[in-house]
Amino acid sequence: MEPYELTDRDAELLSAYIDDALDAEQRSSLEARLAQDADLRRELRSLQQTVALVRSLEDVRAPRDFTLTPEMVGLGDPTPAAPERPALKVMPRRRNIWQIAMTSAAAFVLVFAGVLVVMRVMDNQSAPTDTPAQVAVAPTLTAEVVADEAADEPENANLMVATLAETTLAQTMTVQTEGYSSRQAIEATPVITIVDGVAIITPAVNMPTIPEVTPLPTQSLSATPLPGSANDTGMIVPVSPPEDVESDDSLGDEGFALEAQPTPSEPPIALSVQQATPTPAPTLMAQTQARGAGGAGSDTQDGEAEVAEVPQDSAADSAASEPIPSDADTTMGGAASAEESAAPKTGDVLGMLLGGLYRSSAETTLFRLPNEQVVTLQDALDVFLRIAAGIANVEATR
Amino acid sequence: MPDPQAPSLITPPDIDDSQLVEQAVNGDVNAFNGLVLRYQDRVYSIAYRIMGEPDGAADMTQDAFINAFRKLETYRGGSFIGWMGRIVTNTCYDELRKRKRRPQTAFDDLPGGDADDGPPIASDSITPEEAAQRSDLQQAIADCIRALNDDQRVVMVLCDIENQSYQEIAEIMNLNMGTVKSRLSRARVAVRNCLQAVQELLPPEFRLGDEG
Structure with missing residues (x-):
């Protein structure tokens, strides 16, 4: 039997004919052809047989039961079937807000403290013009603070303040999320990485529960350490009425004062450490790692430069009494760096620095709430400042 | 440990599909499981014919039942297994397309010779010889279907295993009728040519091309 060339067209006709x-x-046209064409009839018959054979296929037995559990269809445990991956993906949702607020605020305060320490050291060493302490005022300034310290135990503060040149910024964009889970068992390590206005925060797992605090109404609050006790506790105590603390003299050995006026919308912070000159604020990139007191202090940090190291006293004391180690210098950031050899200028720089830091924190989105409201670093700082003021109030009334 | 969901206890055979659907649409997973147990062999078989291998078929079957439960309110009466068949076919077809974009040669390019076809559902009234012979034939048919390309295979399964109409197939696969007809005819010709290579397995009345 010679092979019969069934055209595609005829195959379609026969196939459809089988299915009526x-x-x-x-x-009728096809039936007329079939009546005349034995080959076409044979094709039809073989296709009919094929269809019959395929239809004769028996079901196979399911290898197991496919019954559903309520969890499979999202009716059981409220475990979300497909949780959206937030930008801050290391963090489960629950504990976010307060821990972010506290962690970031603590880190911010540590940056403040670190900068203050550097400034004070510079003041103490400002006589020789070849002081190694230099402060970067380049348009882009990268500050890295590594503190082996919980925020509530400033006496153990070990601050390292570093300014990095702008060009190294790309290399310092380390996102401190990987490896978090493996380390969380041994240390409480809140880590904040702020890169280009985006903050990535890894909170410590065992941070203490943060009490609910009702935010104070908009008000001016001023915090200054109490003489004597302040240096021991590092506590910031609000005083009323706000008193201007100015210049290096009033800063003295007693520490520092800082006045903040947080308002919900656009808080114009007044950092009255020194009258801040209205110099354009430098863009500040801060990589802050506030490390738990229990953590391994020598655990290598990812930061590429640690520049200034202040020994283990309270920041104010140590800054006043001990000169900064010579190898711990604050390096210049960028070409526009200004060498701060003139002592009276340090306050300006400080004010500019802190003001800029605070202002830029408003653009640093920490995360978004489910209702799309954006929570910025500045919000977190405001919360922290209020909490600090509240704690200080309690302390002061004892 | 007895399964608390044990649906066999809660789905007496005299409850018909529509009653179970009605309960299930109100969130009664147990009622839906009655339907699962009733049709899981059928649904798995469809998945198995399309996927060509048991693991993928099991995954698709499970997914299909989950999908079906979630969109149970779109079920508009009629044959539940017909509706369910469309869902499992769609689930499989989506998976095949996904695999095509990201090929997994282990599944798609199986020659089909050594795949485990699973035990056919036993019938009480055949001898072991008949069973073995039938099994060989079944295996041969299944292998020939498996050898089709994905598009042809899905259309053939829809038409010749699920008994869906051309119109339904066109809707399920988002094709026009002409494409459905053409794919189906090519699939049938290909399977016929495949089966002609194993003529000796075919019962006399199915010797392809023989005049009855």
């Missing part, structure tokens, strides 16, 4: 899917005209 031809219209009347096609059908």
